[in-house]
Ligand code: GDP
C-alpha cells in the first residue's frame with residue numbers, strides 16, 4: 001500500500017524549481033486511484049521509482065505563499081504538516097541567485113528538524129555552473145547535489161543519495177510474509193460464528209474536503225449543538241487539538257479541530273493545504289467524513305481528496321452539504337419558468353449534475369456523485385445543510401454504524417461456506433487469467449483484509465477482484481469501509 005511508503009519532501013522558496021524536480025522524480029504516470037477525471041490535476045503527492053524501490057514524493061510548493069516579503073519561518077510553518085511525515089527532506093535553491101538571508105533562515109529551521117536533509121542546487125545546466133553550487137555550502141547542509149531539474153542532470157544521483165538514508169518500505173514482499181499461514185486444523189477450530197471485535201472506547205473522526213465546503217460549520221454542529229461533553233485535548237502534534245463528544249454512551253473524537261478551522265491565505269494555498277490536512281487527519285482516524293458542496297457538485301479536487309481517502313483504508317461517509325442552496329435554486333427556477341432568466345439558467349444546466357440540481361432530487365443527485373466517485377461505492381451518502389443543523393443525528397448514527405462494520409470479523413469457516421456458493425463463472429475474466437480459490441480467510445480488521453489462497457501464482461485480475469469484493473459485500477456488508485484483498489499461492493505440499 002502506498003501509505004506505507006517512506007516520503008521525501010521537497011521544500012524551498014518560490015521559483016527555485018521544486019515542481020520541475022517533482023515532475024522529474026515522479027514522471028508522468030497516473031495516480032493509483034483510477035481514471036476519474038481531474039484526479040491528477042495539481043498533484044501534490046507522487047511516487048518515484050528507482051532500482052526497484054519506491055518512495056512517495058511531496059511537493060510543498062504552493063503551500064508556501066508567493067509573498068516576496070515572506071519570512072522563511074512562515075514557509076516553514078505552512079510546509080510543516082507535510083514535513084512531519086517525511087523520512088527525508090530536499091531543500092532546493094536556485095544556483096543563479098545569490099545566497100540570501102532567507103535561505104540561511106530556512107536551512108537553519110530544516111536542520112533543526114533532525115531529519116536526513118539534502119541540498120539540491122538547481123539550474124546547474126552546465127559544468128561551468130558547478131563551481132557556483134559550492135557557494136551554497138554556507139547553508140550548512142552536508143549533502144549537496146548540483147542538479148538541473150529541467151535537463152535531468154544530477155537527479156538520479158540525488159535520488160540515490162536519498163534512498164541510501166531512508167528506510168526500505170513499501171515492498172509488497174515483506175507485507176505478504178507477515179500474513180499467517182492458516183492450517184487446516186486452525187480452520188476447523190475457528191468458531192463458526194461471525195464475531196464483532198470488542199468496540200474501541202472511542203471513534204476517531206476526520207472531517208475532510210476542499211476549502212469552503214462547510215467543514216468548520218459542520219464541525220461546530222457536531223461538537224456544539226449536541227448535549228455533550230466537549231473537551232479539547234492535545235492531539236498528536238503540538239498545535240493540533242482534538243475535541244471529544246459523548247453521545248448515547250459513545251465517544252467521538254474529532255481529529256485536529258484547529259486544523260479543520262484553519263484557512264489558507266490564498267486560494268491555491270488553501271486547496272493544497274486541504275489535501276495535506278486530509279491525508280494527515282485520516283492517518284489518525286477510523287472514519288472520515290468527506291464534505292462536498294452541493295451547489296458545485298463533485299470537482300476535480302473533491303475526487304483527488306476522495307482518492308486519498310480510499311487509499312488510506314479509512315472508512316468514508318460522503319456528506320453532501322449546502323443542500324439548502326440546491327433546494328432554493330430549484331424553487332427559484334420553478335417560479336421563473338418561462339421567463340428569460342429561466343432560459344438563461346436552462347442553458348447553464350447542460351451538465352448532468354446541473355440537471356440533478358435543477359430538480360433537487362436527492363436520488364438523482366446521489367447517482368451523479370457516485371458516477372464521479374466510482375471507487376467509493378461503499379460509502380454512504382448523506383445530504384445535509386450544516387448551517388441549519390440538519391441531519392446531525394443521522395451523521396452520528398452513520399459514523400457509529402460504519403465504525404462497527406470496519407471492525408467486523410468473518411470466521412474462516414463462514415468464509416469458506418461463502419466461497420463455495422460464489423459462482424465465479426459469472427465474473428467476466430478471461431479463462432487464462434482465472435485462478436482457483438482454495439480458501440480464503442480474513443486476516444485483519446480496520447480495514448477488513450482478506451487473504452486468498454489460490455492454485456496459481458498470478459496477480460488477481462482486476463475484474464475478478466472487483467467481482468469478489470462485490471460478492472463479499474453482498475454477503476457480509478462492510479458498509480463504508482474499503483476491503484483489502486491479498487493473494488497468496490498455496491505452497492505445494494510435499
Ligand atoms: P517552484 O516554484 O519552486 O515549484 O519552481 P518551478 O518548478 O515552477 O520552476 C520555476 C522556473 O524555473 C520555471 O520557469 C522552470 O522552467 C525553471 N527551472 C526549473 N528547473 C530548471 C533548471 O534546471 N534549469 C533552468 N535553467 N531552469 C529551471
Ligand code: GDP
Pocket residue numbers: 209210211212213214215216217218260261321322323324325384385386387388
Ligand atoms: P470550510 O472551509 O470547509 O471549513 O467551510 P466553512 O465551514 O468555513 O463554510 C464556508 C462557507 O459556507 C461559510 O460562509 C458558511 O457559512 C457556508 N456554509 C456552510 N455550510 C452551509 C450550508 O449548509 N448551507 C449554506 N447555504 N451555506 C453553508
